[in-house]
Amino acid sequence: MIWLWRALASLCVALGAIGVVVPGLPTTPFLLVAAWAGARGWPALEARLLAHPKYGPLIHDWRSRRAVPxxxxxxxxxxxxxxxxxxxxxxxxxxxxxxxxxxxxxxxxxxxxxxxxxx
Structure with missing residues (x-):
């Protein structure tokens, strides 16, 4: 089961990375799902996403208050x-x-x- 969580997290990180360069493709929702999946099967990836200077605070805000800037x-x-x-x-x-x-x-x-x- 851990490999499914890691596969989902990896896919979402890849889609989020594509979203950085493709206009109209959102990055943050994919990274939110990646952090969620990472919490279940890849804690090191989750920690790395939470520590990211740009996207980490967005993930923290979503998790704590479901807040969107x-x-x-x-x-x-x-x-x-x-x-x-x-x-x-x-x-x-x-x-x-x-x-x-x-x-x-x-x-x-x-x-x-x-x-x-x-x-």
Whole structure:
């Protein structure tokens, strides 16, 4: 079972690393999952993620208060909005043109109800 946790953590770290260079692909959610999986099967990786100068505090804030920084909320909202706009510029099925914006609106509402980290 430990190898499954390590495989999930490794996959999420890889996707997070790709997200650093690919616009629109989020990094932090993948690192949150990597830290979660690492806590179950790879404590050294979890410790390394928690000690990271940029992403460590975000992971701590999420774990302690489920807090999301305002800047991340704005960035996610802008990416979701641009995704919906791009969806309307290409030929797509009607169910997708309606369903995806509704889903992303629910995600945005949920995201904006998360507390913000204390300074």
């Amino acid at each position: 305002r800047r991340a909320k704005w960035a996610a909202s802008l990416v979701m909005t641009s995704s919906v706009l791009a969806l309307w510029l290409v030929p797509t099925p009607g169910w997708l043109r309606i369903g995806l914006p509704l889903f992303l609106l629910c995600v945005a509402c949920w995201l904006w109800t998360r507390p913000e980290p204390t300074p």
